[in-house]
Amino acid sequence: MFRSEDTRHSFTDHLYKALVQAGISTFRDNDEIDRGQDLKPEIEKAITESRAYQRRNFNNFVLPVFYQVDPLDVRNQQQSFAIETKDGAECSIWTKDNVSTWKASLTEVADLSGLVLFSGSETDFIAKVVDTIDCTLDWKLVSTLAHLIGIETRGESITSWLNDEQPSENFLANCGMGGGGKTTLAQHVYNSNKHKFELSSFLQDIGRDHRQPHDLLGLQKQLLTDIIRGKNIRVSNVSEGTSKIEETLQTRKVLIILDDIVENDELAALLGKKGVHTQSKIIITTRRLDIYAWFGSILLEFYNLVNH
Template sequence: MSILLFKRKMYESKFIKKIVKVIGDKLRRTPLSVDPNIIGMNYRAENINLWLQHGSTDPDILVIYGISGIGKTTIAKFVYNSNYTRFEGSSFIENIKEISRQPNGLVQIQSQLLSEILIGRKVKIHSVSKGITAIEDALWSRRVLIVLDDVDHMDQLEAVLGLEYRFCPGSKIIITTKRAKLLKAHQVTMVHAIETLDPKESLELLSWHAFGQDHPLEDYIEYSEKLVDHCGGLPLALKVLGSSLLGEMIDVWKSALNKLEDIPNGEIISKLRVSYDSLQDDDDRKLFLHIACFLIGKDKDYIVKILDGCDLYTIVGIQNLIDRCLVTIDKFDKVQMHDLIRGMGREIVRLESKDPWKGSRVWRHMDSFKILVENNVRNMCYM
């Protein structure tokens, strides 16, 4: 009897240690910091939460897709915080595009993933190929939740997931990206395209940042609604502009709105411009600027006919712009662009020169009229 009792106590001891380890691992994992003023997040995240909680037997990959500043990282953090304790291990790797450009950036990403999944245990990695093997060894038997934020190239995915994506059944991988081509990546099982906020949600988000409450002050309603219209439902713009006007008088709001009609906010432009700067060549950049200045809302075939005549490779170029969320094609086959993306393109042209006639493009009627008048005067002087 004493031997049986001894074995039983040994079994109970091991069982208790296992429970303590599982609880300890969960306690050592902490939630991510998320903006407390998240508008409309519960219903926007509903389908992703259902997908995360679905007991599938295969590893699943979901892609969260949308333009810069629309809230891809925010929604990824929100669903991660709501679900990471359901998994045996979890990792959220932010700004992958930026990290991957650093020396040994992909190895750095692999090291972070392993450290988080293994709860702080250090694994030395000397190359990307060895890192892929180490990740496979660590994850084949663990149900994990992994978020890869701001991915813009397949080699970044392959450095973490490998070519075969050997993960434990029930594991979930979320990818956020501005690149449409990644939606076709191997084994992607679901795509979540984020929509802009509606006017009511936009006004609430702006109000939290400009007034510290969910609605504007009575005297500021008119200007708040105009600012909401300018932002076009883009959370980034609503946060930046709302915060910049916090505590300001009405005359400052009015002046700021007048300025935005001619000169977009620099902080917003710099974040939106990342997609433009990532275009492969000058041909695609010229195409984007032509559309931003002159051709929004025009039929795709019409644009191809016009710009192919300007020695641009328009069909493949438009596809490259779609890939980076710079343009869309609507159901009527017309090329469309978010107002703030258009403003970013026109600001690039405006900054080429202080004098409109020295820039590469002129789209405002008053500038065109001024150039024609001055040219006529100049020609008369030489007669």
């Protein structure tokens, strides 16, 4: 939620746009609120309905952003944050009880782990705020079955490979016949490890969804949305989509799961041929056992469910 007259058309506006583009629902009040007056009902509603509302009541989180503000001033209520009781008819809300409550709230906020910007790039700072919120809320967990016995053990070797920052290969193929649990294992591995990467994407049932050229274009747009963090990805054809994917994969540390690859053209369209960031990891599930031939000179780790 945003409310600031001083930064409404600068920092706050830029941060709001970045959050929305990242797919994070964000409320911004566009009307003035008199200083010292109670929050409007619509703002109260937005706060209580947000996923970050009241960490102590719902085990969620609050992220203070100190923009051109010293947290010490907030904690100690000094400088522009100094508040005291006031007398007079126009100062009826500045009672001892209210001021004590406000001071306690400021102290609590300042004691939270937040982000501070005094100088430096606002663009980089905004990206850090968005990344922090996105990672904490963990929007992109994929649905998995509950109470899967032995799933952690089955995924140990894959997790070890994901944790290796200097692997001999960036690709892992999970091959096996249908019904063997390839997708379920991939879902578990993804949920357990996505936080270790800058960006992540899970494309499920590719073989089922890829029927026409426009279906492949749709998969590209979904992948680009995940690894670029944009809501309005403009791609007019598969060739253009592959070019954008290649450019992004070379510069960002990403985790990508391509589930149920059936044809070579699916890999070519979704990964390109220019390689990936040295710390990126790509996991492919497929029923095809000849997948080695598709990759040419690219090293490929082979994980066979039959042996696990």
